[in-house]
């Protein structure tokens with residue numbers, strides 16, 4: 001029997017993770033489950049999985065959480081410190097699946113346990129890359145990538161040395177607006193943006209997929225996870241999302257990982273690693289039915305986000321945290337109808353041009369850069 005905590009249990013990745021746990025209930029003990037403010041949904045999960053502790057990040061949710069857990073032995077807590085404490089509880093594996101830089105402190109706390117962290121929360125790694133990877137090394141933590149592309153690369157690198165890598169190629173579906181003109185993009189609505197053709201995901205990452213910022217963040221994520229250098233990373237659009245990424249070696253061999261577009265596949269790979277577990281897929285990979293796998297180069301004129309992210313990766317230091325924070329504010333503003341879709345990368349670029357902090361030397365400084373970038377982005381919104 002192994003123990004697990006799920007940070008962001010009420011989200012899309014949290015639900016997929018708990019679905020796998022539910023099907024293998026006898027093999028797992030659930031330690032901590034966390035959510036932002038949805039006390040009712042969190043309490044229901046905590047009851048079902050007999051969690052030790054349930055934590056809402058939002059302190060205002062505590063009374064509702066307490067009430068929903070009345071009559072159980074499950075501890076209820078809320079607030080930023082409680083979230084970090086929950087992440088620190090001993091667990092064999094912690095699923096870090098909070099969305100946004102809000103997940104940085106609990107993810108770091110989980111890493112400092114020195115066990116296994118399955119990382120979905122890419123914004124935390126993008127914002128604190130060097131510091132997070134240094135903490136992984138310092139604490140002897142096993143960091144397993146949940147993001148489907150990075151999980152694919154991780155599998156393709158297994159048994160090989162990174163010094164033999166010629167290219168790591170991240171595949172991108174291109175999102176729902178893949179074939180839209182720049183003019184059409186200008187009037188894209190939130191409802192259209194969150195309707196992804198291949199994947200079912202939370203709202204923020206769905207918008208990131210539509211703008212291609214998701215691939216930009218993933219480019220920076222790959223840079224930190226796989227030490228091959230920025231010049232060996234590239235992006236290709238692959239509309240079918242069947243090949244999840246590839247690694248080409250110096251001898252001309254290219255290894256790829258293929259699978260259906262179901263996050264339970266990479267999540268299962270993390271939960272079972274280095275073993276394998278069965279996943280309950282609605283469909284298995286049927287290449288004859290798919291017929292064709294196609295590829296094309298990314299279009300950075302219509303989707304400038306990947307260019308901005310690449311530039312931020314090359315600049316390094318605090319710049320990726322600025323990119324991420326500005327994007328989080330812009331996506332939120334887009335989802336709330338305050339800005340148009342093409343303003344998202346434009347706002348990110350404006351904030352990057354206005355704010356170039358020195359490299360953060362500690363996690364507190366990353367939080368400071370993140371907060372400062374958010375203030376700049378919010379000020380731009382006020383001016384608009």
Ligand code: NAD
Nearest residue numbers: 008010011012013035036057098099102120121122201202
């Ligand atoms: P989601 O919006 O569905 O869920 C997010 C979770 O985080 C929820 O449990 C929510 O309560 C919690 N949360 C939100 N704001 C919080 C805050 N301020 N403090 C604490 N908790 C907070 O998101 P998701 O789609 O599950 O994505 C989670 C992470 O996984 C993201 O970083 C995303 O980029 C990454 N990811 C998701 C997918 C996918 O298919 N959904 C694929 C790859 C990577």
Ligand code: MG
Nearest residue numbers: 147148149218
């Ligand atoms: Mg991905």
